[in-house]
Amino acid sequence: MSRISGSSLELDGFDVAILAILQRDNRTPQRKIAEAIHLSAPAVQRRIHRLEASGIITANVALLDPAKIGQPLTIVVNVDLEREHSALIDEAKKAFLAETSVQQCYYVAGETDFVLILNVPSMADYEALTRKLFFASDNIKRFRTFVVMDRVKTGTSLSLDGVPGSTTQSRPNK
Template sequence: MRSTTARPPDQLDDQDRAILRILQRDNKTSQRAIGEAVNLSAPAVQRRIARMEAAGIIRRNIAVIDPASVGQGVTVVVEVQTVNDRSPVIAAAKRLFREAPEVQQCYLVTGKASFILILLVPDMASYEVLSRRLFADNELVQSFQTLVVLDPVKVTLEVDV
């Protein structure tokens, strides 16, 4: 029986990388079609995908939705500076931001800011209410700066493999 222990990312071979590129474009591509594209059998593709899922290389399979089509047409980038960088403050902020459904991405960063957040909201009135709850009235937050996205020039979830 073959081990399903994953290879470290630096040990992915060309076929693994080709499979990942195909799945990032369309994860509904059949294993047979993937196999034809990378010169493997469908069962070999299935084993490789299962191995990469077990290793956490493939984190999950999702549907990418156009935010505007579901009423979330405003993207906001927020730079947040916490009151300090002590572990309890950072942990509490992480928890708060992780639990807010409007927060699409949250990054703990170096530099003047503590966090960079990407938010989706229906309109600016909704953002005003949200910004009060998450930032202005939050004792963890020293300051925040809001950038409203005018045109999402490039948005991708694909990783160059």
């Protein structure tokens, strides 16, 4: 067993196998998970509860198709701040967090300060959003817009490559 990403929880091959299955479909019945990894259903249930309690599993959510809910336009925006004082950074984070069109927000190191992933119904809606989020702020220096042409890969699953027990050829160790 080894520690994963600074976690205080030790993950073994069974845990990694459970996580891999849940990342593909978190509605997989525990009995099917148990059959797939050769554990009992109660043991799988205990492990899932432990993974949730430790914070490794942070949520069970439904991923929506933006086009089918009237927000077919995905836009990636790089945002540069005028001034990078902690209070101003927190103010920007708060504004981005409050906006429902912002699906993801990353405060990043490098040539830009924030990377936003937005879903909007139309370019007109995006233009209105730019006025609200960017032009109305005295601390937005500039923003760069990238319109997504094709959603090649989306989702929130993490790679378990290199995690002890994550090989698909062998059965997890007990």
